[in-house]
Amino acid sequence: MEVTLNIKKILEDINKTKPLVHHITNYVTVNDCANVTLAIGGSPVMADAIDEASQMASIASSLVLNIGTLNADKINSMIKAGKKANSLDIPVVFDPVGCGATAFRNEMSELLIKNVNMSVIRGNLSEILALSGKSVVTKGVDSSDISIKNLNEYLKNIAEKFKTVIAVTGKVDRITDGEKIVEIYNGCKEMSNITGSGCMCSSLIGTFVGANKDNIFEATVAAILTMGIAGENAWDKYKYEGLGHFHMGIIDEISKITPETIELNGNWNEK
Amino acid sequence: MEVTLNIKKILEDINKTKPLVHHITNYVTVNDCANVTLAIGGSPVMADAIDEASQMASIASSLVLNIGTLNADKINSMIKAGKKANSLDIPVVFDPVGCGATAFRNEMSELLIKNVNMSVIRGNLSEILALSGKSVVTKGVDSSDISIKNLNEYLKNIAEKFKTVIAVTGKVDRITDGEKIVEIYNGCKEMSNITGSGCMCSSLIGTFVGANKDNIFEATVAAILTMGIAGENAWDKYKYEGLGHFHMGIIDEISKITPETIELNGNWNEK
Amino acid sequence: MEVTLNIKKILEDINKTKPLVHHITNYVTVNDCANVTLAIGGSPVMADAIDEASQMASIASSLVLNIGTLNADKINSMIKAGKKANSLDIPVVFDPVGCGATAFRNEMSELLIKNVNMSVIRGNLSEILALSGKSVVTKGVDSSDISIKNLNEYLKNIAEKFKTVIAVTGKVDRITDGEKIVEIYNGCKEMSNITGSGCMCSSLIGTFVGANKDNIFEATVAAILTMGIAGENAWDKYKYEGLGHFHMGIIDEISKITPETIELNGNWNEK
Numbered sequence: 104m105e106v107t108l109n110i111k112k113i114l115e116d117i118n119k120t121k122p123l124v125h126h127i128t129n130y131v132t133v134n135d136c137a138n139v140t141l142a143i144g145g146s147p148v149m150a151d152a153i154d155e156a157s158q159m160a161s162i163a164s165s166l167v168l169n170i171g172t173l174n175a176d177k178i179n180s181m182i183k184a185g186k187k188a189n190s191l192d193i194p195v196v197f198d199p200v201g202c203g204a205t206a207f208r209n210e211m212s213e214l215l216i217k218n219v220n221m222s223v224i225r226g227n228l229s230e231i232l233a234l235s236g237k238s239v240v241t242k243g244v245d246s247s248d249i250s251i252k253n254l255n256e257y258l259k260n261i262a263e264k265f266k267t268v269i270a271v272t273g274k275v276d277r278i279t280d281g282e283k284i285v286e287i288y289n290g291c292k293e294m295s296n297i298t299g300s301g302c303m304c305s306s307l308i309g310t311f312v313g314a315n316k317d318n319i320f321e322a323t324v325a326a327i328l329t330m331g332i333a334g335e336n337a338w339d340k341y342k343y344e345g346l347g348h349f350h351m352g353i354i355d356e357i358s359k360i361t362p363e364t365i366e367l368n369g370n371w372n373e374k
Numbered sequence: 375m376e377v378t379l380n381i382k383k384i385l386e387d388i389n390k391t392k393p394l395v396h397h398i399t400n401y402v403t404v405n406d407c408a409n410v411t412l413a414i415g416g417s418p419v420m421a422d423a424i425d426e427a428s429q430m431a432s433i434a435s436s437l438v439l440n441i442g443t444l445n446a447d448k449i450n451s452m453i454k455a456g457k458k459a460n461s462l463d464i465p466v467v468f469d470p471v472g473c474g475a476t477a478f479r480n481e482m483s484e485l486l487i488k489n490v491n492m493s494v495i496r497g498n499l500s501e502i503l504a505l506s507g508k509s510v511v512t513k514g515v516d517s518s519d520i521s522i523k524n525l526n527e528y529l530k531n532i533a534e535k536f537k538t539v540i541a542v543t544g545k546v547d548r549i550t551d552g553e554k555i556v557e558i559y560n561g562c563k564e565m566s567n568i569t570g571s572g573c574m575c576s577s578l579i580g581t582f583v584g585a586n587k588d589n590i591f592e593a594t595v596a597a598i599l600t601m602g603i604a605g606e607n608a609w610d611k612y613k614y615e616g617l618g619h620f621h622m623g624i625i626d627e628i629s630k631i632t633p634e635t636i637e638l639n640g641n642w643n644e645k
Numbered sequence: 646m647e648v649t650l651n652i653k654k655i656l657e658d659i660n661k662t663k664p665l666v667h668h669i670t671n672y673v674t675v676n677d678c679a680n681v682t683l684a685i686g687g688s689p690v691m692a693d694a695i696d697e698a699s700q701m702a703s704i705a706s707s708l709v710l711n712i713g714t715l716n717a718d719k720i721n722s723m724i725k726a727g728k729k730a731n732s733l734d735i736p737v738v739f740d741p742v743g744c745g746a747t748a749f750r751n752e753m754s755e756l757l758i759k760n761v762n763m764s765v766i767r768g769n770l771s772e773i774l775a776l777s778g779k780s781v782v783t784k785g786v787d788s789s790d791i792s793i794k795n796l797n798e799y800l801k802n803i804a805e806k807f808k809t810v811i812a813v814t815g816k817v818d819r820i821t822d823g824e825k826i827v828e829i830y831n832g833c834k835e836m837s838n839i840t841g842s843g844c845m846c847s848s849l850i851g852t853f854v855g856a857n858k859d860n861i862f863e864a865t866v867a868a869i870l871t872m873g874i875a876g877e878n879a880w881d882k883y884k885y886e887g888l889g890h891f892h893m894g895i896i897d898e899i900s901k902i903t904p905e906t907i908e909l910n911g912n913w914n915e916k
Contacts, residue, residue: 130401130672131679131691137402137569142617147569148472149402152445155478162475174694174718176445201690204704207697296900298679298689345897346684355616358567401672408673408840413888418840419743420673423716426749433746447716626887629838 106283106321106373111362113315113325117144122164122313124306125188127151127181129171129200132299135354136169136306142358143329145310153180160184161191165222165313167305168215170208171200178211185219194222194312194319197267198305202226203233216265222312223323225270225305235261255284255374268323272304276327280320287324288370289331291338297350304330307357328369333357335368377554377592377644382633384586384596388415393435393584395577396459398422398452400442400471403570406625407440407577413629414600416581427451428458436493436584437464438576439486441479442471449482456490465493465583465590468538469576473497474504487536493583494594496541496576506532526555526645539594543575547598551591558595559641560602562609568621575601578628599640604628606639648825648863648915653904655857655867659686664706664855666848667730669693669723671713671742674841677896678711678848684900685871687852695722702726703733707764707855710757711844712750713742720753727761736764736854736861739809740847744768745775758807764854765865767812767847777803797826797916810865814846818869822862829866830912831873833880839892846872849899870911875899877910 124140126133126149133149140147150159153176160166166188168181188195197219199212212234215221226234232251251257255277262269263281270278276287294300307326315322337352395411397404397420404420411418421430424447431437437459439452459466468490470483483505486492497505503522522528526548533540534552542548547558565571578597586593608623666682668675668691675691682689692701695718702708708730710723730737739761741754754776757763768776774793793799797819804811805823812820818829836842849868857864879894 129691131675133402134405134569134676138617138621141567141569148475149400149443150472150476151443152478154446155476158476158478172691172693175696201692204690205692205697205700207694207700296683298676298683345894346680346900347893347896350680350896351618351622351893352616354618354621358617404673405676405840409888409892412838412840419746420671420714421743421747422714423749425717426747429747429749622889622893623887625889625892629888 106285108321108325110325110365113311113318113322114362116314117310120164120314121146122310123148123162124165124167124309124313125150125159125163125184126167126169126306127156127177127184128167128169128302131171132302135299135303138354139303139357140306140310142354143307143310145313151177151180153183156180156184157187160187160193163188163193165194165196165309167196167198167309169198169200169302169305170211171302173208173211178214181215182218185215189220194316195219196305196309196312197221197224198302199224199226199230199234200302202230209233221265221267222319223268223270223308224265225272225308227301228271228273231261231269231271255279259284268320270308270323270327272301272327276331278320278324278327283320284374285324286372286374287327287331289328289368290334293338293349294334297346300330300334300353303353324371325365328365328371329357329360332365332368333360377556377595379592379596381596381636384582384589384593385633387585388581391435391585392417393581394419394433395436395438395580395584396421396430396434396455397438397440397577398427398448398455399438399440399573402442403573406570406574409625410574410628411577411581413625414578414581416584422448422451424451424454427455431455431458431464432462434459434464436467436580438467438469438580440469440471440573440576441482442573444479444482449485452486453489456486460491465587466490467494467496467576467580467583468492469573470495470497470501470505471573473501480504492536492538493590494539494541494579495536496543496579498572499542499544502532502540502542526550530555539591541579541594541598543572543598547602549591549595549598554591555645556595557643557645558598558602560599560639561605564609564620565605568617571601571605571624574624595642596636599636599642600628600631603636603639604631648827650863650867652867652907655853655860655864656904658856659852662706662856663688664852665690665704666707666709666851666855667692667701667705667726668709668711668848669698669719669726670709670711670844673713674844677841677845680896681845681899682848682852684896685849685852687855693719693722695725698722698726699729702729702735705735707736707738707851709738709740709847709851711740711742711847712753713844715750715753720756723757724760727757731762736858737761738847738851738854739763739766740844741766741768741772741776742844744772751775763807763809764861765810765812765850766807767814767850769843770813770815773803773811773813801826810862812850812865812869814843814869818873820862820866820869825862826916827866828914828916829869829873831870831910832876835880835891836876839888842872842876842895845895866913867907870907870913871899871902874907874910875902
């Protein structure tokens, strides 16, 4: 089961199909999510009204569900859109923002997973662990330092249990479909000093898998490589300016990324 | 019916009156909408609660209704605010974001137009065509390439039918009040690679017409010229940085625009 | 009652505790609010659902309530979160955005103050005056020029009446706990040409008091100094670029601020 990444083909498919990425997401980072979707060559649409959730999902290439600012209305829209996407074989990406912080987020995440088959679930480690039912102490939407024995095996098991690709982003990113597992060492710690680097990563995954439906695992790895490399390059360029320019710089770098950049700078390993 | 644009006077009236532009808008691009309103000299207020929609509209210089992330609650606020604005002769700008993509957006747009007299309706071509009842295939909130025979005549008819100024923005912008029609050739295609260039344009129109109530058509043309020229200049300046800086650059350029810049760079024709 | 500011200690306490700042806020400036919280060393969480408002508040270091885009649902969440914060001695910062503009905002502000003990209330002068029951003519969310005889005494009385720190930001910032009063002369008028400088300031206050609970007054002064100095420095650096870059520059400067910068550039006086 060796992993091979045809980055060139994956990016070409985005440019060729310009996937429509339907987001039901939070209002904190939504502008960045739309902008990275455009920057990499997709077309974002943000629509959460229950009256159109299903129809919008049906014309989309992928659906991104992000619970950053969840409420009862949005959950219903997410389930409706998710079921429609499932019925049409449209990939669904789930970002369980802040899972573990409140009972409401835990219960709603569980409800979503019960009702919608997710193609990819991306979160930080504490979110993914909380989602898996492991009790962890989280602090809001930020990841805490958690050490788990045999983490890779544990993540493979979650992926298998939920029949999905699991992507944990952090100092090391880990992506697994339950069989294969890839570790990525790109990115920089400053990315967690701006809001939205996780959400943006999920939107990139939505765009990549929307254009590469038969290749969900590899597309997810490519999306996370893109985010990490863009973050590194932006920090290199704007560290003396500060976090405002760094934030804009990440979107800059995503808009300029090429297969060659990713192949040259991608630092990953199959485990 | 020759069109003459007194750009200097139009901008002076904005600076003199600092129009309060009441927005009921989407949560994706709302920050940019507020910032361009300020950048050109207006004062934005975003308020969509049904409990204050009418009173906020009553103290405003203009009202901008944008259905980017519409839901049933917002529609009621829009109708209430719109009717109040109509009763006080306050101009209303309508941006039918994504009209044509879902039945909900089509029906709600129709409902809005039935209940509120719009001073200006701005959208991309597919949105305006969908609004006019023409069946078009749209893809989310992005404009598709559509060719219409005798487009200018068609748009004039819509403007006449809806008793409004119709502004279609795209490669060529077209603004008509049903009699006069102006084409604008400013702007650049990269503006559609960031989210919000359409919404920002509608907010500029809101600001321009809020300060130029007796001159709605000319104010709309001037606002779209401003947006196009700001976009061109920002792309010139930031194309090597990337889309993040380009995004900020558009707001930069709007904040620095002068009557002279518009007169010198404005590329438009009456048809 | 001489005011002494131990800026070094105040900033150190933020870095040591990384306070979790729970926001129930508006969707216009929410991204900036999250980013400045991170930039100064805090951890933001935005959560307004009634189902989790109380639990999220209970794990936070401070709570920021901002009524920029208020509605009936959010008010209930604010009261619930505020009461929980009060019961746990977690500081609450209130930003009465646009108070005075509509009856709804006035009534809801009154309701909030009746139900929640605020540690700090920050607004522009017209908002604070409206909150105090003084009838003023406001224009949307912008401050009008108002002259009040014995303003400092008047503000002290409001602080005493509401048992809170009152912070009025404007050309001169005034912070009082009912006994002491400090005037700050930092900042620049261009800060009101971008949206969110008030909201960002309230989020900074939330972060500062979250890490300095026993020192609310001094922490508030330090937060407002930080905002003012960051604004000045950003304008110095980006005035020729324009308002888009200035906006990002403010976040840059907050992320780079040091105790030395504040001590060197802080321009304030006890009155």
